[in-house]
Amino acid sequence: MIDHKKVRVRFAPSPTGPLHMGGVRTALYNYLFAKKHQGDFILRIEDTDQQRFVAGAEEYIIASLKWCGILPNEGVGFAEGPFSPYRQSERKDLYKTYVETLIRNGHAYYAFDTASSLDQLRKEREQQGSSFAYGPQNRHQLFNSLNMTAAEVLQRLNEGTPYVVRIKVPENDLIVVHDLIRGEVEMHTSQMDDKVLFKSDGMPTYHLANVVDDHLMEITHVIRGEEWLPSAPLHVLLYKSFGWESTMPKFAHLPLLLKPDGNGKLSKRDGDRLGFPVFPLNWTDPLTGEQSKGYKEQGYIPEAFVNMLAHLGWHAADDQEIYSMEALIEAFSLERVSKSGAKFDPDKTKWYNEVYLRSSTDQHLAMLFLPIVQEQLTKSIPSRHLCTSAGHLIDAESLLAYCNKAVALVKDKAQFINEFWDLCNYLFVAPITIDTTILAKKWKPPYETFFIKFADALSTLTSMEATQAEKLHTAIANDLALKPGEVMQLLRIMVSGQGSGVNLFEMIALLGGKESSTRIEQNLKKWLQTLSTDAAASRQ
Numbered sequence: 001m002i003d004h005k006k007v008r009v010r011f012a013p014s015p016t017g018p019l020h021m022g023g024v025r026t027a028l029y030n031y032l033f034a035k036k037h038q039g040d041f042i043l044r045i046e047d048t049d050q051q052r053f054v055a056g057a058e059e060y061i062i063a064s065l066k067w068c069g070i071l072p073n074e075g076v077g078f079a080e081g082p083f084s085p086y087r088q089s090e091r092k093d094l095y096k097t098y099v100e101t102l103i104r105n106g107h108a109y110y111a112f113d114t115a116s117s118l119d120q121l122r123k124e125r126e127q128q129g130s131s132f133a134y135g136p137q138n139r140h141q142l143f144n145s146l147n148m149t150a151a152e153v154l155q156r157l158n159e160g161t162p163y164v165v166r167i168k169v170p171e172n173d174l175i176v177v178h179d180l181i182r183g184e185v186e187m188h189t190s191q192m193d194d195k196v197l198f199k200s201d202g203m204p205t206y207h208l209a210n211v212v213d214d215h216l217m218e219i220t221h222v223i224r225g226e227e228w229l230p231s232a233p234l235h236v237l238l239y240k241s242f243g244w245e246s247t248m249p250k251f252a253h254l255p256l257l258l259k260p261d262g263n264g265k266l267s268k269r270d271g272d273r274l275g276f277p278v279f280p281l282n283w284t285d286p287l288t289g290e291q292s293k294g295y296k297e298q299g300y301i302p303e304a305f306v307n308m309l310a311h312l313g314w315h316a317a318d319d320q321e322i323y324s325m326e327a328l329i330e331a332f333s334l335e336r337v338s339k340s341g342a343k344f345d346p347d348k349t350k351w352y353n354e355v356y357l358r359s360s361t362d363q364h365l366a367m368l369f370l371p372i373v374q375e376q377l378t379k380s381i382p383s384r385h386l387c388t389s390a391g392h393l394i395d396a397e398s399l400l401a402y403c404n405k406a407v408a409l410v411k412d413k414a415q416f417i418n419e420f421w422d423l424c425n426y427l428f429v430a431p432i433t434i435d436t437t438i439l440a441k442k443w444k445p446p447y448e449t450f451f452i453k454f455a456d457a458l459s460t461l462t463s464m465e466a467t468q469a470e471k472l473h474t475a476i477a478n479d480l481a482l483k484p485g486e487v488m489q490l491l492r493i494m495v496s497g498q499g500s501g502v503n504l505f506e507m508i509a510l511l512g513g514k515e516s517s518t519r520i521e522q523n524l525k526k527w528l529q530t531l532s533t534d535a536a537a538s539r540q
């Protein structure tokens with residue numbers, strides 16, 4: 001399949017909105033294929049349709065690829081390469097020459113029909129129960145250069161009459177697309193119409209710009225979504241018309257991403273309905289202000305997201321499901337991409353995340369958790385910040401080291417990084433309330449002395465190991481003839497406010513002696529006050 005030429009593939013999105021998961025998968029397969037064959041992966045922005053341009057979409061595409069680790073060798077937002085520029089609007093002048101070549105060689109022609117005259121024809125045909133297509137059957141009756149003298153054409157062009165350039169589809173030909181996933185896909189030219197290639201505003205249409213750029217950028221394989229398969233015969237025809245058949249790229253049209261029930265194409269609405277994102281990052285529509293959720297902000301690990309995407313349409317030779325990017329590169333092949341649509345499974349996506357979360361290093365998770373902590377800390381009341389450690393928590397580096405220890409305690413309890421904060425915010429911020437229901441149920445008067453003594457002992461310790469805290473706890477309990485276990489949950493409430501959570505003595509060790517001690521003292525006071533208020537109330 002691969003000949004001697006260096007593999008060059010491209011991801012060529014149009015900046016018409018946020019990048020859908022399907023688009024990220026197309027980029028990923030291109031990337032994997034390029035890396036597998038020591039080739040180049042290019043990002044080209046196809047922005048010739050100015051009417052569909054959406055502000056911020058290009059930046060979104062670039063940021064999404066970066067988050068996923070799908071990094072182009074050349075392209076917009078990445079390294080400038082020898083085929084620069086990579087944004088089609090900046091290549092505008094170049095397409096005109098190519099379209100003129102086609103016209104000169106009789107493969108394309110000027111059409112001056114107005115939109116309203118074509119609409120009228122369409123309506124008439126519909127009324128007659130048929131349809132209208134601008135093509136071999138009727139182009140000779142329409143208002144175009146095929147039916148005019150050269151002088152007439154020139155006159156119209158000089159007068160500035162609006163025009164489009166259309167491809168002249170051959171009358172009786174069979175176009176064959178050799179698709180690496182689907183085999184031979186045929187289309188007879190009688191089923192094709194004379195698509196517009198160029199408009200008088202100087203802009204090429206997608207079809208022309210796409211083919212010219214793939215040729216100029218020496219693209220060897222066009223790997224893209226199935227929705228482009230119907231356009232492929234036209235593209236093949238364009239390669240033939242330009243005389244570029246010998247260097248025509250090979251095609252591979254990827255299967256659709258389907259709804260979880262397999263019933264049709266996966267859409268944003270499915271995500272909204274079933275509660276999963278369809279975009280890699282959060283997106284706010286610049287026109288409507290509508291907000292869409294992204295995998296990143298939902299707490300997904302990019303490697304898990306990429307691993308999941310890789311399996312949507314491609315399957316490995318074995319049953320292995322967990323693949324690093326390097327392993328994917330090694331294992332990937334277009335032969336193992338299926339023709340039929342790939343059902344998206346949101347639960348499987350969560351499963352991937354959990355697997356990655358469990359196997360990620362604490363350092364890595366801490367890096368991802370740090371911005372969440374920073375955001376939360378700025379939101380919370382400053383006086384509630386960790387008191388003892390407040391000094392060393394101010395700078396990001398110390399906070400990162402602290403997060404490192406915190407994630408080690410919490411990661412087994414979560415599926416997502418953004419569950420961390422809810423699970424362990426008491427490691428960063430002293431609790432405002434304490435669980436009095438459990439306290440009321442389990443409280444006995446001698447416990448007061450236990451907590452006073454334990455808080456006292458802790459206050460003198462600047463740093464300690466969890467085992468040290470535990471020993472201290474046992475010793476003080478024994479001295480007071482208490483079983484260490486009976487005050488354990490209550491101690492947890494005094495420190496964290498709640499009856500369950502991360503390992504108790506690890507928590508105390510991480511908070512440090514002074515902070516733990518202050519919390520015990522304050523919460524004990526609060527609790528004793530509650531007790532006496534309750535007692536007074538019951539006496540009345």
Ligand code: GLU
Nearest residue numbers: 012013014046210224228
């Ligand atoms: N600009 C097209 C898109 O938005 C590219 C299709 C192709 O890869 O040829 O998907």
